[in-house]
Structure formats: structure tokens, C-alpha cells
Amino acid sequence: MTARGPRPWHRTVTAVAVVAVAVGLSGCNSGATSPGGAIAAVGAENQYANVIAQIGGRYVHVTAIMSNPSVDPHTFEVSTSVAQEVAQARLIVQNGLGYDQFMTQLESASPSSSRRVIDVQHLLGLSDATRNPHLWYKPTTMPAVARAIERDLATIAPSHAAYFAAHLARFDSSLQTLTASIADFRARASGTAVATTEPVADYLLSALGLVNATPWRFQADVMNGIDPSPEDVAALTRLIRDHRVAALCYNAQVTSSVTQALRAVAQSSHVPIVAVYETMPQPGYDYQSWMLAEVHALTFALRAHRSTLVLR
16 A cells, blocks of 8 residues: 655656657657557557557557556656556546546657547546546446547557457447446345545445445545645544444555554544555456456445455
8 A cells, every 4th residue: 555645636858858758759740559559549548548458459569557556646656668558558548537648748748649548537528526536436438438449449450440349249248237236235225324535436336325424525535635624624523433334445455544543533433444456456357357356345344243354
């Protein structure tokens, strides 16, 4: 886990990094392909990179920029190798909503008319005022992203369009187990109250029919690296101690003194703790199995009243 200190929600590349990219990569060919003729593709977060790989199969070479669940994605620092991957990519998928703003800066530093960029915020038609940037936890997000990936890959390599379409169909079919698990959970536990340390999994909690009892102001402060007010901390502590919530969803990827204290309160109060992650845990997961593991962890917490601190 990484301790979190104050930091802005919107991630940016330092001026030095931008200059290095502009000078060092201005001659790179953004329309290049990887060895073997595969399409060079980049997912800003590894969950998006995973879906690119599922749709593109052997015809893509995919790089995930943020892929380490032990690193705080909010303090991610761009390296020269990252800038090179972006400069050479023919397809990029990024989250938007300021979550990976450094991608837009890197793309501007190495412009290419042949590069296709899928900004998930824009794909979903979301305004900049959207409060929660963790779009991949919304069950309807990845099917839309997968369709956009299939469309763009077919544009880049039309001779493989049938291959990409078949892989899209396989991806959509593979989501049926997750969809059924969400529906089953909602039928059994809709209306159950839970607490969260920040809004990482809020979209999934909503789809499951759970009620997030944590005030948004507290979630937003923690997400933005701001110390929540003593009043908000006390209110959330009471919710946990008084067992007015059935579980605490805890960001296992990054911590702060406040979230660590709340986790201790949950443990001493015998309130189950469920680990949630901002980037996909590795190895052993694809996007579908990761989301399914989160649903199973919540199911286990509510049924067995036991914590899941590490996803299985």
C-alpha cells in the first residue's frame, strides 16, 4: 500500500517532462506498428489495456501505463518510456475526467493524425462536472469501451475486422456471469447500507443496490488528498461503531492516516472490510474476473460477516 498525502485530483505532467517529450519525441512515428506488424496500443490504466488485448488479440501489442496496484495512481509520474509508448501508439484508451490528464498532454506533445484516442468520459457523454472518475466500476462502461475499441481497430486494420468483431462478441458473452451475479446480489441485498473510504467502487455499489452511507464530502476529500473535517470523520466513525453499515469498502491501493484509522475502527467493531482497487490487481485477473471478485468479496462480507482484505 502507498501512503497518500495531499495532492490534486487532476494529474499533470511536469513542465520538464512535457519539454522532454516535445523535443525528444517530435520525430517519432505515431503510426508505427510493433514488431511482427501488431498494432501498437496503449491503455492509460491496465483495466483498459486488458480490454484492448481481449478485442485485439494477436493483432495488437498493448502497453498499460498504470498497472501496479501498490502504487498510488494519483501520484503517477511519467517516464520517458511512457512518453515513447504514447508517441508510437495507433490506439489509446484513457479514462478522462482529469483522472489521467497526463495522457492528453503527452498526446499533444507528439501529435498524429492517424492515432485514434478513446476518451471514456467523452465516449459516455459525461460532463466535466461528473464527480466520480472511476468509470470502469460502472457495469455499462466496459461494453461501450469494447465496442469503441473494435470499431477503431477495424478502421486501423480493416483486413482483420471479422477477427475483432468475433472477439467483441466473445467479450460481451463473457460478461454474462458478472451481469447475473450483480442481478442476484441486488435481489438479495438491495438497500443494505455500507461505508466507503473513497468513491472507488461507488458505481458498482449502486448497481448492486447498496446504499453508500458515507457523505460525499468525506469521499471527495479523501480522493483529493485533503484531510476530511473532524465532524465528517466522527460521523463515519459512528456509522461503523454503531453497526449502521454492513461493511466498509476500503481502498487497498492507497492509504492515509484517516483511512487507516477507519479500518482499525471497523476491525475492532467487527464490521467486515472489503478491499477495492483503482487499478486491476495482477497477475491472474482480466477485467471480468476482477469485477466478479469484487462482487464475490461483497457477497462474502454480507453473508459470512468476514473481511476480504485481498481479492481471491
